[in-house]
Amino acid sequence: MGWQVSETFLFDPEPAVRETALELYQGVESLALISPHGHVPVTLLADPEARFAHPTELLIRQDHYVFRLLYSQGIALDRLGVGLPEGAYAPLEAWETFCQHFHLFDGTPTGLWLRLELTRLFGVSEKPNAKNARALYEQIQAALDTPAFTPRALFKKFGVEVLATTDAPEDDINPHLKAQRDGYRVIPTFRPDGLLQVLRPDWKARLGRLEAATNRSIESYGGLLEALLERRRVFKQAGATATDHSTANVRIEPLSQGQAERLFALALKGTINPEQAEQLEAHALFDQACLSAEVDGLVMQLHLGVTRNHNRTLFERMGEDMGADIPHAVDWTRGLQPLLNAFGDPSQGKPLRLVLFTLDESTYGRELAPLAGHYPGVRLGAPWWFFDSVLGIERYLDAVSETATLYNTAGFNDDTRAFASLPARHEIWRRVGANWLARRVQRGILTLEEAHRLMRLAAHDLAVEAYELTLISQP
Known part of the structure; x- marks a missing residue:
């Protein structure tokens, strides 16, 4: 099956509860997202030319849920490009560090968010790790370079x-x-x-x-x-x-x-x-x-x-x-x-x-x-x-x-x-x-x-x- 998200993701294993939960979820699945409080930079949406430069910028540098957990395991924020200007770090190396330690997110809400982001947005079918880090980086970068991912x-x-x-x-x-x-x-x-x-x-x-x-x-x-x-x-x-x-x-x-x-x-x-x-x-x-x-x-x-x-x-x-x-x-x-x-x-x-x-x-x-x-x-x-x-x-x-x-x-x-x-x-x-x-x-x-x-x-x-x-x- 690979690293996928099932139709009954997060639902109770008891059949009657699972079926009811799925019915309830499907009733709201297509509703618009209301985001009345958050911290997304307005410049991303004000500038029609704005782009995400690379996967590290998109998924690591702006998400303190991600880098705080890695920091707690002794991984220096510099290695993730956090707090550094573009050009002062190597995005691919930061991504490889992230993937090498991806197992730290197992069972956490951050791990679930990342799983949904990677599978739903980018079609990733393998859990990130040290071996597939470069291939995943290239796969995501290829998507970010298209107009569909502005x-x-x-x-x-x-x-x-x-x-x-x-x-x-x-x-x-x-x-x-x-x-x-x-x-x-x-x-x-x-x-x-x-x-x-x-x-x-x-x-x-x-x-x-x-x-x-x-x-x-x-x-x-x-x-x-x-x-x-x-x-x-x-x-x-x-x-x-x-x-x-x-x-x-x-x-x-x-x-x-x-x-x-x-x-x-x-x-x-x-x-x-x-x-x-x-x-x-x-x-x-x-x-x-x-x-x-x-x-x-x-x-x-x-x-x-x-x-x-x-x-x-x-x-x-x-x-x-x-x-x-x-x-x-x-x-x-x-x-x-x-x-x-x-x-x-x-x-x-x-x-x-x-x-x-x-x-x-x-x-x-x-x-x-x-x-x-x-x-x-x-x-x-x-x-x-x-x-x-x-x-x-x-x-x-x-x-x-x-x-x-x-x-x-x-x-x-x-x-x-x-x-x-x-x-x-x-x-x-x-x-x-x-x-x-x-x-x-x-x-x-x-x-x-x-x-x-x-x-x-x-x-x-x-x-x-x-x-x-x-x-x-x-x-």
Whole structure:
């Protein structure tokens, strides 16, 4: 049979469950992909001449799921071309290193994604290894050299209805507009972390770029807030429906205006301490929530409970997003209470729409599902980072479905930088969801009709609803 993917891939071996899962999956298999949160570079789709130079660029250098695991086994990132400019490494040698160690991905979600990418996109029929590495490289390169494998061609092939990128307020959104004019719906997402976290080494530089983008001098916290509001308007005009925020702690509470201005003045002088910086960030997040609830209606995503760039040596040498973001415990219940007391009750107007993501699985059933099962504006984001896996998805559905219900989840988002993995990630979510629902049909918890309805919601409609997307063409 070779290295292939069967029709019943990931389904239960029990015949009745397997057959039901296959029926449910086939009912959503052709639905368009909704990608409301991710990190694919917009330049791939804005430039009609953009190409993937070689297999190493496509499948290794942009995918920190891939290179973090290899790094954990002592393989230097330099050997994979990670963090190096083109011309400073040998793509074929990097590919050979990847194939030589491909067995490390056995049984992992990354291994499953790669299997789907290689077999479905490129017709690969053998598992990569040291012996076939060069032949596979040449096979994939030959495909990448054709018009059918440009980023724009793959966008259409994948059936992407809408793809959201993640962008700083100071970023140029003209590439998004260019892609949209050419028929590719790529929308920005407003992520102001770099301007709210004043102890970041690049904070002053980012502030300067925001000043340039808004043609104003920012000398106060009020000035920063006005500049951010101006950029939020620009992002929304370019199709944005959401903001995104990632911080170490669930601390979102307001200060007085005077306190905020005093702390911002300390930040400008470079004399603010870590506790004060955390207070200022908590206040700034509260203000961003206020803008979402009362001004522009942008959905607010929170990716919390992560120590970013845990490996300081790697961060100082190569920068951010090197696969070294490590989870830690947070208190969602107490941390979100000030925010939800201010904007969570519909009697105060339209409630703030929050999409919550965690890397602490213990909080799904204990805190997050009860919160989403009560507050009208709260939705639970899909399993993220380490838990975007077969077992992680199953644990998530088990933990939240009874207390929050699937209707209070945000469906699926792929949250990827690796463009070629988009359909693979959605397929695994849909297959695991189909199998999970099929088990409940066989136990009598759901009727088949109910399972079909929930399957469509999980595969497509919940993401559209949670992110308040207006689709150009209904699938």
